Amino acid sequence: xxxxxxxxxxxxxxxxxxxxxxxxxxxxxxxxxxxxxxxxxxxxxxxxxxxxxxxxxxxxxxxxxxxxxxxxxxxxxxxxxxxxxxxxxxxxxxxxxxxxxxxxxxxxxxxxxxxxxxxxxxxxxxxxxxxxxxxxxxxxxxxxxxxxxxxxxxxxxxxxxxxxxxxxxxxxxxxxxxxxxxxxxxxxxxxxxxxxxxxxxxxxxxxxxxxxxxxxxxxxxxxxxxxxxxxxxxxxxxxxxxxxxxxxxxxxxxxxxxxxxxxxxxxxxxxxxxxxxxxxxxxxxxxxxxxxxxxxxxxxxxxxxxxxxxxxxxxxxxx
Numbered sequence: 463x464x465x466x467x468x469x470x471x472x473x474x475x476x477x478x479x480x481x482x483x484x485x486x487x488x489x490x491x492x493x494x495x496x497x498x499x500x501x502x503x504x505x506x507x508x509x510x511x512x513x514x515x516x517x518x519x520x521x522x523x524x525x526x527x528x529x530x531x532x533x534x535x536x537x538x539x540x541x542x543x544x545x546x547x548x549x550x551x552x553x554x555x556x557x558x559x560x561x562x563x564x565x566x567x568x569x570x571x572x573x574x575x576x577x578x579x580x581x582x583x584x585x586x587x588x589x590x591x592x593x594x595x596x597x598x599x600x601x602x603x604x605x606x607x608x609x610x611x612x613x614x615x616x617x618x619x620x621x622x623x624x625x626x627x628x629x630x631x632x633x634x635x636x637x638x639x640x641x642x643x644x645x646x647x648x649x650x651x652x653x654x655x656x657x658x659x660x661x662x663x664x665x666x667x668x669x670x671x672x673x674x675x676x677x678x679x680x681x682x683x684x685x686x687x688x689x690x691x692x693x694x695x696x697x698x699x700x701x702x703x704x705x706x707x708x709x710x711x712x713x714x715x716x717x718x719x720x721x722x723x724x725x726x727x728x729x730x731x732x733x734x735x736x737x738x739x740x741x742x743x744x745x746x747x748x749x750x751x752x753x754x755x756x757x758x759x760x761x762x763x764x765x766x767x768x769x770x771x772x773x774x775x776x777x778x779x780x781x
Contacts, residue, residue: 484607485603485604485605486515486516486602486603486606486607487569487600487607488513488517488570488600488601489595489601490512490600490601491512491598491599492510492512493594493598494507494508495508495584495590497582497584499556499581500556500689500690500694501685501686501687502580502689503689504580507578508574508575509575511572511573514571514603515605516571516605517571517573518532518571518731519532519561519571519572520532520574521547521575522573524575524577525578530549530552533557533561533729534729535752535753536756538752539553540555541745541746543686543745544557545558545726553579555580557725557729558722559581559584559588559722560591561726561728562591562667562722562725562728563588563589563594564595564728565662565724565725565727566662566667566724567592567595583689583694585694587710588725607733608732609735609765610735612628612630612734612735612736612755613761613762615761616761617751618751618754619747620743620746620750624741625723625739625748626751627734627751628737632656632735633735633738634654634657634658635720635723635724635740636655636738637653637739637743638740639651639716643698644700649713649714650712650716651715651716652716653716653720665711665717666720668714669711669715669717669721670694670696671696672695672696672715672718674698675704692704692705720738720740723743723748724738726752727748730752730755732764
């Protein structure tokens with residue numbers, strides 16, 4: 463269950479393509495949600511509050527004396543089936559779906575208060591967080607928005623998975639999902655998205671987490687997925703999808719991987735101007751890519767505003 467509430471009514475924001483947002487933004491008023499942590503199975507109340515210019519995204523544990531954990535790639539402490547961050551011994555788990563929604567809605571500065579360790583999973587996608595942000599409204603701030611512009615390709619590998627960031631004027635993503643399973647084999651395993659032409663809200667945000675029932679016992683053994691259910695994930699058993707409503711998109715599995723990657727990359731602290739390519743990658747590789755990028759200072763630069771005369775679409779390599 464989740465609850466939408468704010469102090470002054472509902473004001474839907476104007477949705478703008480991310481590369482065209484040239485000023486920092488925050489929300490107009492506070493809004494809160496109540497849900498369950500997918501891994502902890504604990505109830506959590508989350509409140510989103512406006513934040514000042516250049517504040518970034520900051521998580522605040524109200525159950526830990528209002529201890530703050532900044533949304534930074536350097537603060538990632540665990541990538542086992544989700545992305546967790548920690549600072550000064552205080553941890554916030556499963557941040558990727560909320561971070562993805564914040565990228566999709568162009569939110570730069572936000573205070574995220576929670577009374578437990580984990581961000582609520584909601585329905586397993588980022589769409590409920592998009593709705594929360596819409597209900598709060600958006601406000602443009604005076605400070606210029608900054609972007610991380612990729613100047614040369616960066617690639618990392620782990621096992622048979624890899625991920626890469628390439629130069630690109632705008633932001634796009636491609637993913638290849640190669641799990642061999644009767645259900646997965648019935649649906650697309652590759653997706654390519656140029657966000658100058660595709661709406662994050664309409665075509666990405668509704669993609670849910672998914673998993674095999676046969677793998678639940680293994681996850682439970684390491685205290686993961688304790689709160690997982692068909693209300694917050696696509697469940698697969700044998701050769702069938704258990705959710706009565708089926709999939710939201712034909713390519714929901716691979717699209718959710720892109721949703722996750724966007725959230726993980728937004729931990730870099732600024733929107734990326736570049737093209738992400740992932741092959742059997744997950745949270746661990748996404749974070750490894752972000753860390754590698756930060757170390758290679760000749761591979762990127764910070765710019766205040768991309769060109770306003772349209773977004774070019776160079777050739778995209780996905781292999």
